[in-house]
Amino acid sequence: MIKDITIGQYFPGRSPVHRLDPRVKILLALGYIVLLFIAQNAWGLALGVVLGFGAYVISQIPLVMILKSLKPVVPIIIFTAVLNMLFVDGEALWQWWIIKITREGIHTAVFMAVRIICLIAGTSLLTYTTSPIALTDGIERLMNPLKRFHFPVHELAMMMTIALRFIPTLIEETDKIMSAQKARGADLETGGLMQRARALIPILIPLFVSSFRRADELALAMECRCYRGGEGRTRMKQLHMGPGDFAACGIILACIAGVVALNLLLP
């Protein structure tokens, strides 16, 4: 049960989107967000929708996954849509007491909803097609220039790697502790919220204690393998920009230019 939790929702694959350099993919996701926000009219936004949809098709990620990624933000989409519908001034279509729905309101509501949907779906594609380790690697290398300002880039990436490494181990351990406590008569499934929260204490404490012990041993093992921080470190896997990466960058830049042009031509 608890083992079913997946981290980062990565779908392994060999599509052109999967094969992109993780650095490029992160930048593309940022570019896509920029594109969505500078689009001022329906045509620009439509371009964004087509681009996002196309990326999903190329990546061979099942389209159902778009819906799955949207699930947690449905309340936000509805909330903003309702607010926009009610509070944007303009030509009234329907009025009752002080509630007024305008043509402009509906237009803005739909526009914003589509924008949020594209935003979530587009950034989810990044985590669907990039393994957590590649993502960490990409982030580390992209933030590399920040080292000059004494920002602990390597340490941050190391912490993320170790966290990713130990999540399955700790989940397994939690399972074991839960079984052990159940065998001693612990009741984890019934009772009110407070009662259940209290029942978690005998699970969390052993988990914490063992995590500290693990951390201690891991630190020792890392020292034995000559770990001394990021200084002078090399990497086995080098990231290479291929023709696909340049093509993808070209497409997103062309689309952003297109949106700007549409903004100017069709006010």
Place this chain on the structure above:
Amino acid sequence: MDTIMEATKVSFSYDEAPEAPLVLDDISLTVRQGEFLAVLGHNGSGKSTLAKHFNAILLPQKGRVVVGGMDTADEEKLYDIRQTVGMVFQNPDNQIVATIVEEDVAFALENMGVPPAEIRRRVDDALRSVGMYEYREHAPHQLSGGQKQRIAIAGIIAMRPRCIVLDEPTAMLDPRGRAEVMKTLRELNREHGITIALITHYMDEAAQCDRVVVVDRGKLLMDGLPREVFSRVEELKAVGLDVPQVTELMHSLRRAGLPVREDIITEEECAEELCRLLGKGGTA
């Protein structure tokens, strides 16, 4: 043969107070290049503490430890010492750093600043020499305990150390995992000439080594060939250690008045000796 590790009159205590009990008490031990050594001892005998002295995790309070010609107290040589003597610990889960097997094996080399192409070659070599090459793209949590421990060993092998010290590497493994690890260690010792110092409390593992050292209460109690050490059954039992089952059997038979050899440590030898005994009985 050259000396690879040498401890001379080493004393150590985890407590700084002068009257604190010594964990290592004036211990001296020399390990030669290419040896397959077992260090036996009961819990709390100081065997793990001794192991940690060999790659400068701990420094002796008295005496001196020299590894490949370098004094472990010399801080400038710290990383050279750790490359010369690699260390593998008990729990394989707590020594694997990366989320992919090959990345973990590369960890030490990345720390040492080895160029990428060379890392790739050494990682593949290391994975092949522990028989885990096909698993190079797996996540560690998908592997069995024995496989994880072999990955941990590969991570050390990749540094190309002259010696590996293993602190009870099989204590948390099932019998199959233990057999896998022991087979790997024997191969590394025989084919790559790597010195192995195996800290253990499994007698049957110690019986497979070239030399056995028994540590008790911080002192070196015995040092010799497995069959020499294990023939001292009463002394071993007095310090809370067992002997291999076959040795125990032979000892009991001898005590019962039967004329059997006592320096028997393998099942084959035992079977042979019993056949000889029974054969003699049959003809008489």
